[in-house]
Amino acid sequence: MTRGSVVRAVARKDLAVEMGSRVVINQVAPFALVVMVMFAFALDNEGILSRVAPGLVWLATLFSMLVVVQRSFAVESADGALDALRVAGVDPVAIFLGKSVALMVQLFALEVLLVCTAFVLYGVEPSPAGWAEAFVTMVAATVGLGFVGTLYGGLAAGARGRETLLPLLLLPVVAPVLIGATRATEAAFGSGGASVSEGWPWIGLLAVFAVLFGAAGSAAFGPLVDE
């Protein structure tokens, strides 16, 4: 079996679990929408909302990600499936990459929903070049979040009190993504007079983060879940 085919099998399996349970569709997506609406109520000023919309989109993404990552590893531990994968000698790098890809797909769908919500609720009006930059920002941030979420989800999976431990471990680590994605999205949306060209260096930061955590996760995931 090639690593690629196992990656595809693991990713397909995680997405099939979601289609079977519909937790992201029925619970996480509504949660993310409620967060966006609550922000709108709390800030209740169109000028402020369109200014802070990028930050709100990414904060809602991070909060939602915590739930998705918890869920991704809860299905592995419910009947000892992660242990069974270890026993079966399934390549841990392939497990890491497969779970990351499935997480990325789910996060990307959530981000599309959140950006559309910001468009409707917060009155953001990006230019065509801004939409393109927002798309690239979402791709780069999603890849980084997928890798780091899977790595830390695996780290917390076997720990006592993992539900509370995961946010504590994960949120500080994803701060660079929150900052980079927010700045790049501000540029894409033209929030506060930012221009599209100001976003590309931040997208570069997101790409570096994704590469670093892709490499670190591939190296560390096996030993982590073995412990």
Added chain:
Amino acid sequence: MTNVVELRGVVAVLGGFPALAGVDLTVGRGEVLLLQGPNGAGKTSVLRVCAGLLPVERGGGSILGMDITAQRDSIRSRVGLLGHTNGLYLDLTVAQNIRFWASTVGASRDEVSAAMQRMGLDGRLASVKADRLSAGQRRRCALASMIVRRAELWLLDEPHAGLDAAGRDEIDSVLRDAVAAGATVVVSSHELERAGALATRVVTVDGGTVRDGGGAR
């Protein structure tokens, strides 16, 4: 007879406590070895060492001809362990679960169909989600996964626990088939009469060591 399991003076530690205190054990190809002994004696630890899951602190040996300290990853890909859990994805159907495990080793659709048929999981049960299955049906699903993974050494920890008489008979039947197909089986059980009837040899585990309790039958 080629030895599938060879443990020599194996010491293993679990959570800071000694789990095995110098285990010597050999299991020949095609044998069905029953591990008996009280709770906490080390039966599960012996199985986990054989599966390449529990690292060996001292001592050595081989599983399927591979070194238990240096080749743990290779050992895992040829061993199947059925522990206290079944390793199923509860939101997936029976067929999806078995197809997933098949896809991790490149098993064909025919192998999947044959395993499901052998375990009585074809037909209506194939499309039932794993969380709706009875304990016995989950066990059968886990064993079907082991079949499609083509495990050569089957390690079973209390496989009869929680099953009714029919379920236990079915497990026994599968194990007999597996041995007939060339697998080697190591099973720990408190059901001595039932597991003993299957076993070609019985050993006693106590205090983290193994005493040869029966010799070849």
